[in-house]
Amino acid sequence: MKLRVLGCYGAKMPGYATSAFLVGDSILLDAGAVTSRLSIKEQVKIRSILVSHTHMDHIKDILFLADNVNAQNSHSILVYSSRGVVRGIKKNLFNWLIWPDFTQIPNPRHPMLRFKTIPVGKKFRVEGRKVLAFKSNHTVESLGYLIEGDKGWLLYSGDTGPNPGMWKLVNAIGNVKAMIVDVSFPNSMEKLARISRHMTPRMLEEDMKHLNDRGVKIYISHMKPAYLKTLSRELRKLSDPPVTLLSPGVKIEF
Numbered sequence: 618m619k620l621r622v623l624g625c626y627g628a629k630m631p632g633y634a635t636s637a638f639l640v641g642d643s644i645l646l647d648a649g650a651v652t653s654r655l656s657i658k659e660q661v662k663i664r665s666i667l668v669s670h671t672h673m674d675h676i677k678d679i680l681f682l683a684d685n686v687n688a689q690n691s692h693s694i695l696v697y698s699s700r701g702v703v704r705g706i707k708k709n710l711f712n713w714l715i716w717p718d719f720t721q722i723p724n725p726r727h728p729m730l731r732f733k734t735i736p737v738g739k740k741f742r743v744e745g746r747k748v749l750a751f752k753s754n755h756t757v758e759s760l761g762y763l764i765e766g767d768k769g770w771l772l773y774s775g776d777t778g779p780n781p782g783m784w785k786l787v788n789a790i791g792n793v794k795a796m797i798v799d800v801s802f803p804n805s806m807e808k809l810a811r812i813s814r815h816m817t818p819r820m821l822e823e824d825m826k827h828l829n830d831r832g833v834k835i836y837i838s839h840m841k842p843a844y845l846k847t848l849s850r851e852l853r854k855l856s857d858p859p860v861t862l863l864s865p866g867v868k869i870e871f
Contacts, residue, residue: 618746618766619870624650625863627674627801627815627839634865635674636839638773638797639663640764644744646773651678652685654865661686665743667750668698669775670759671705680710683719683729693731697743699750701758703732751786753777755814766871769794776801776839778814784827793830794871797863799839803847815839818851825858835860836869 618641624634635649643664645651652660660682669675679696686694696703711718711730719729735741737760740749747765753775761775761783769792774783777799787793801815810817816824825835837860840848852860 618768619868620646620771622838622863622865622867622869623654624865625797625838625840625867627799627841628843629674630842633842635677636669637678640746640771641744644746644764646762646764647675647775648678648682649674649676650865652681653678657685657689661689663694664692666694666696667743667748667762667764668696668702668706669753669761669773670698670755670757671702671709672757672776675776676706676710679706679730680716683722684717687719687722687729690729693728695731695733695743697733697735697748699737699758699760700734702760703734705758707732749786749790751783753783754780763790763793766794768871771869771871772796772798774798776815778811778816779820779824781824781827784824787833788827788829793833795834795836795869797836797838797869798860800837800848800852801839801841803844804851805847806844818848818855821860822855825855828858831858833858834869836867837862 621639623637626633636647637650638646642662645666737750740747749763750760753759753761755776762773763770800821802810802817804817804819807817
């Protein structure tokens with residue numbers, strides 16, 4: 618199983634796309650940059666979206682994806698998240714005021730979008746793959762996800778500040794091949810990182826002390842482009858385990 622990075626930044630600027638990761642051909646982890654990165658032919662293959670939280674940089678392309686493929690899809694796209702996240706998206710976006718309600722289009726019996734409330738802390742299946750949602754540490758109700766591949770598990774932290782429980786979950790589940798973790802701000806901006814519940818390299822280094830398997834590959838996402846040069850320099854200093862900054866187009870096998 619391969620994950621393809623469509624977007625991995627914590628702000629939108631020319632050349633910098635927000636959070637979206639394509640698993641195989643049909644599963645999205647968040648949807649911050651889909652329609653600008655995938656052809657219509659690729660968009661039509663998407664069947665499921667695992668949403669971490671309601672912030673716009675993680676969900677905005679659900680709107681445009683539904684619009685793009687509505688006339689071409691023979692299937693509904695299933696959008697998974699917690700009860701609060703699903704409620705927030707339906708109430709504030711797909712309400713006919715901000716955007717058409719694609720849970721009613723083309724008709725209520727066969728809509729373009731179906732929202733699915735998922736259990737947190739219990740495994741469920743998406744496209745035949747085992748998935749486990751867990752709570753992240755963010756300013757709004759927010760989830761991270763573990764998804765099982767052909768060789769092991771991949772973890773996506775979503776937006777999060779320090780989250781010891783996430784690392785302990787990795788220790789407990791075993792055979793985690795890779796982790797995609799939020800580091801948004803450089804060390805000098807730790808106060809803002811803590812207020813907004815994101816991470817700095819120093820905060821990540823402290824949080825990783827909870828990880829037992831130092832061989833897990835750690836990938837960094839949600840970097841703020843304005844501070845990318847400093848972030849890159851500070852993250853390169855982490856060596857136990859080492860970390861890798863993501864960029865659009867990168868593929869992770871798991």
